[in-house]
Amino acid sequence: MQTSTGGKTLFRSSLIVLSVLFTTTALVAPARPAFALSELKNEQGQVQQKPAEGSETPPVEEEQEETGPLELPMPDPLIRRNEAVTEPSDGTPAADDKAADEPEVPVEFLSDIAKAPEPVRRMRELIVEAAASGDIERLRPLLGKGMTETQVSIVETDEGPVETLKGQSGDDEGIEVLAILLDVLATGFVHVGKGTADELYVWPYFAEKPLATLTPPEKVDLLRIVTAGDFADMKEFGSYNFYRVGITPDGQWKFFVTGD
Structure with a gap:
């Protein structure tokens, strides 16, 4: 009985010693060091692990920015200019090129009849x-005949030129028209279409001059032919629209008409 009791006592003493040793070991064990931020991320699996030796690191794909439709640069100005001109297939210049290349024929204002060719003066x-x-x-x-007949009306008529002029006159004999013809030829004149098939000497010079640019003396010239009321109507119309005379350089009387 004593032996049994003593064994139990020894066993209990051993358990107590082991418990004390275990507790002491736990208390004196070094504490786990704190993780750095990078180590903490590694610990949580948020940082890419270093690849093993011998393995290739996959390239990192850069995020591409979203862009709109592809825009091509504008062509060189010389190319744009060439593209804008379309030439006919036969190689002849375009109509616009011809118009651009042809210089404007100047209008020459004259007051001295001696400067006109002799056939015109005659x-x-x-x-x-x-x-x-x-x-x-x-x-x-x-007034001529046939192809050389002088135009005396802007409206076609079966009457001869003398009969047409009489019909335009305020009297039966055509005296008024004759007076107008003298007044028109007494003014200055213009040389138009020089060097072209339409070259003419035209009276009065108002026919080719903007009315808004007339000087006071020129207005006097105009009012010798028309009334002040006619002049006001012409300015509203935009140009001279009374009688005018045209003679070609070779002396043909081309027209004596009223209107624009």
Whole structure:
């Protein structure tokens, strides 16, 4: 009985010693060191692990920015200019090029009849003589026939030029028209279409001059032909629209018409 009791006592003493040793070991064991931030991320699996030796590191794909449609640069100005001009397939220049290449024919304003060609001076002199006579029939041989007939109306008519002029006059004999013809030829004139098929000497010079640019003396010239009311209507219309005379360089009386 004593032996048994003593063994139990020894066993219990051993348990107590072991318990004390275990507790002491736990108390004196070194504490786990604190993780650095990078180590903490590694610990949580948020940082890419270093690859093993011999393995290739996969390339990191850069995030591409979203862009709109691809825009091509504008062509060189020389190319744009060449593209804008379309030439016909036969190699002839385009119509726009022709118009751009053709220089404008200047209008020459003249007051000295001596500067006109001799055929022009001669025809003007014959017209003045016939009109000053007061006999409209004296104009007939000067008005021509057929292809060379002088245009005396902007509207086609079956009447002859003398009959048409009489119909335009305020009197039955055509005296008014003769007076207008003299007044028109007494003004300055213009040389138009020089060097072209449409070259002409035209009276009065108002026919080719903007009315807004007329000087006071030029307005006096105009009012010798028309009334002040007519002048006001012309300015509203935008140009001179009364009688005018045209003679070609070779002396043909081309027209004597009223209107624009």
